[in-house]
Amino acid sequence: QVTLKESGPVLVKPTETLTLTCTVSGFSLSNPYMGVSWIRQPPGKALEWLAHISSTDEDSYSPSLKSRVTISKDTSKSQVVLTMTNMDPVDTATYFCARMNLTKGREGTAAFFDYWGQGSWVTVSS
Amino acid sequence: IQLTQSPSSLSASVGDRVTITCRASQGIRNSLVWYQQKPGKAPKLLIFAASTLQGGVPSRFSGSGSGTDFTLTISSLQPEDFATYYCQQLNSYPLTFGGGTKVEIK
Numbered sequence: 001q002v003t004l005k006e007s008g009p010v011l012v013k014p015t016e017t018l019t020l021t022c023t024v025s026g027f028s029l030s031n032p033y034m035g036v037s038w039i040r041q042p043p044g045k046a047l048e049w050l051a052h053i054s055s056t057d058e059d060s061y062s063p064s065l066k067s068r069v070t071i072s073k074d075t076s077k078s079q080v081v082l083t084m085t086n087m088d089p090v091d092t093a094t095y096f097c098a099r100m101n102l103t104k105g106r107e108g109t110a111a112f113f114d115y116w117g118q119g120s121w122v123t124v125s126s
Numbered sequence: 127i128q129l130t131q132s133p134s135s136l137s138a139s140v141g142d143r144v145t146i147t148c149r150a151s152q153g154i155r156n157s158l159v160w161y162q163q164k165p166g167k168a169p170k171l172l173i174f175a176a177s178t179l180q181g182g183v184p185s186r187f188s189g190s191g192s193g194t195d196f197t198l199t200i201s202s203l204q205p206e207d208f209a210t211y212y213c214q215q216l217n218s219y220p221l222t223f224g225g226g227t228k229v230e231i232k
């Protein structure tokens with residue numbers, strides 16, 4: 001049974017650093033067909049992809065947040081960590097982690113997010 | 127790569143056929159995914175590779191398209207289908223989502 005669960009602070013102050021942890025079960029972070037991304041959703045707004053880390057520790061970032069965001073993982077602990085520096089009230093959102101699945105099909109490799117965490121609500125306020 | 131969904135919202139009745147479109151700013155082959163999201167919940171995968179139905183998803187959902195233009199169709203809208211739908215491209219980084227389409231009850 002695959003699960004992902006986000007954990008971290010509910011409230012952070014402006015200029016502080018946010019650290020969120022995604023603890024996964026039911027699959028290994030070293031599986032070459034799996035990766036984990038962080039996605040956020042401000043209240044009433046659309047989904048926004050933030051960062052991704054592959055099984056081989058290759059990372060990718062949203063260009064608009066690249067200077068502030070770092071993604072890392074600890075395979076032995078089955079955890080993926082997102083840090084975001086210099087938090088601002090506009091960063092108030094629900095933060096999700098999600099598993100990327102890479103599947104070989106007729107037309108090549110297909111990628112999709114098949115399992116998501118429940119989400120972690122983060123408010124940025126003084 | 128920007129994804130433009132239309133419409134941003136629609137009102138429909140149970141039994142209606144509903145079509146949502148997603149246009150990419152450049153070609154993404156078939157690397158497009160559709161999700162359904164209900165309030166307070168995480169998105170749920172419906173379709174990947176533009177037209178492949180995820181296991182357990184009702185067959186009234188279908189997807190089509192390739193390149194820049196994609197469509198999600200619900201053949202006969204059911205009460206549990208009232209939700210917000212998002213497209214996402216996974217052709218290249220940075221990954222992007224469309225702005226969402228909210229399907230409301232008429």
